[in-house]
Amino acid sequence: MRNFYPILSLLLFLFQGCSSTKITPQPTASVNATAPTQSNFSSNVPDNSMADSFEDEFTQDEATQSTDDFNAYNRVMTSFNDVFYSSVLDPVSKVYGDVLPQPFRLGISNFIQNLQFPVRLANNLLQFKLQNSAEEFESFLTNSTIGLGGLMNPAQDLLHIPVHDEDFGQTLGYYNIVPGPHIVLPFLGPSNARDLLGVTVDAYASPWVNVRGLEQYKIPNNLAQSVGVIAVQMTNKNSLNPGVYESLKKDALDLYPFFKDAYEQKRAAQIDK
Secondary structure, eight states: OOOHHHHHHHHHHHOOOOOOOOOOOOOOOOOOOOOOOHHHHTTTTOOOHHHHHHHHHEEEEEEEEOOOOOEEEEEEEEEEEEEEEIIIIIIHHHHHHHHHHHHHHHHHHHHHHHOOOOOOOOHHHHHHOOHHHHHHHHHOOEEEEEEEETOOHHHTTTTTTOOOOOHHHHHHHHTTTTOSEEEEEETTEEEEEEHHHHHHHHHHTTTSSOTOGGGGGSSSSSSHHHHHHHHHHHHHHHHSSHHHHHHHHHHHHSHHHHHHHHHHHHHHHHHHH
């Protein structure tokens, strides 16, 4: 049990980020301003079949949304994370970026991404995305050889092979497993019950997470080293995207629902792709 939270922390950061998505307003029907005649009066009589169809669609959409059973906790944790990102992560990332040149930081990012190949391959296969699975395999072989062990990314930069990021949370969503309660994690931000289960399963495939009984297949030798990978990944990623968090939150009137909606829209888009 003591291995549980570091495992979740590592995988959540490696697989999930927070990005906002604009909601396109639905067009409203124009109102007929002419005096009602018998024909247009009859057309205004409610169509029960249409109403039933709308109600069914609404019920289905509602079922796919995560619930908010932990609203009070989530708001407190969102505020905590906001202070951490603004007062700790951003300043540390700036110093880190000043010390390490960008090519070196890109190499770290490429190396971590390349070794996440088992997770991506397994979940693409579980979703029967065979073309994506073949491209993931080709990309891993190319980057591991020509790309000097994954420090460079010739598969994407030269061969234009896309990365097909898939995790077990997306796989569960692919099979219509509902998200469950929304949960904000310390340091890592928004998640939900389905994604927490997903990252726990993915931990067994990821080489970056030390799991008891599988130590010989993992790069970190213990949990402390796994947490160190989290810290390096977070700092490195943030240094390559300076100012993104502040830019993301600047127009938010209320941070918690803003990030919650952004996360749910992002995950829904990832599952539907």
